Amino acid sequence: MNTYYPYGRPPKPRLYRISRYLRWASVLATVLVFVYIVLAIFSLVVYHPTFTFYGSGSGGGSPFGSCANQTRGGSGSANACGFNVTNPGWFPLTLQAAFSIHEVNGPLLAHGSTPLVTIAPSTSENVALSLEFLALPSNNSTYVASGWINGSYASLFSLTITISLNGKFSFSPGTPVVTHARGGLSNPAFVKVPSSGPPLNHGDQCGNLQSPMRRSYALSERMGR
Amino acid sequence: MTAAYPSSPPPTLVSSPDGAWLPFRRPSPPWLYTVGVLKTLWSLFFFAVVPYFVFQLLGHFSGSSSSGISVHSDLPFQALIDLGIVLSLLTGARHIAKPTRWFGPIWFFRAVVKVGYVLLIAWNAILMASIGFSSGSVSIMFDYSGTIYLFLIGTALAMIAALITAYEDVKYPGERLPFDYPVK
Structure with missing residues (x-):
């Protein structure tokens, strides 16, 4: 056929x-x-992402430095310090970071974190760093500072970096400066610790340390007497 | 007329769905086997030899090296190499079986093994490195599973194509041969 x-x-x-x-x-x-x-x-x-720390206080260059000497409740608001991430690449970048400092065999001194942020291609964004200081370090105590950062690029790769640093606090507290003298047992005071000390001295929420203080800095108790 | 394949047998006729008799030239067994073996070797390199060398490379960095850098992968390399060998053999077998009705089933089985191969990598696609120094340590975890999962798209499509071919070979035996091996 x-x-x-x-x-x-x-x-x-x-x-x-x-x-x-x-x-x-x-x-x-x-x-x-x-x-x-x-x-x-x-x-x-x-076109790799770049990071720059920002903060309205003096001593920029590091998150702690730029957060130093800020006043709580003033410029030390939620977005007072953190880092600026620029993503010049072609794909989105997702980031999150956290850190903590604790004394060896002692209390948690401070911790902080950033929200989970997605930075679109060819944009830059400020990633706020929330800091919380819980206790003051003892002199000559050993501390462990742990940092954790997770980033994923183009939904393909994910990189998690964990840094653990050991160190020793060694400083003389000196005379605390009363910046908000409303002393008394029921009226906590705000004290400022010299910023030449270890990172923790740079304050609560990018600002000064807040009482009720623990350990040797129980200033409010002293003022009430 | 030039033969399509070296020392290929004379053309054969097969009935098409519309009733026509179409010629095709089945490739000679030596040619089929030669190409089949070459495809097996190429696949073997890609799916078994490369993982083997990656495993060897990581072996140099695993544990505590003098540089203080330690690299570790969760990949089950032995299983991966075994699966890679099976995958390579199936690749060659698929080519050799192409003129027969076993082509579809072997192709489908190869796709299933390939899905297993890809999933085995994706489920363990984590590379860890740690660097220790006097005052602390840095550990890095690189997760590339998102990349590997993307390769399942192509494999899934190939799996469907294999199923259709297997069905076609059962329903209309030899129908595809004049198009796979046309007489030139």
């Missing part, structure tokens, strides 16, 4: 065509995935 084929060749069977298209789609999908990964790596390497 002779069959006439308008294009000089027989048409491909339907199932054969579907299977072949799916196979091409499979190869195309794999190639596109490769291209996407290569572009993401290229973007991350060439």
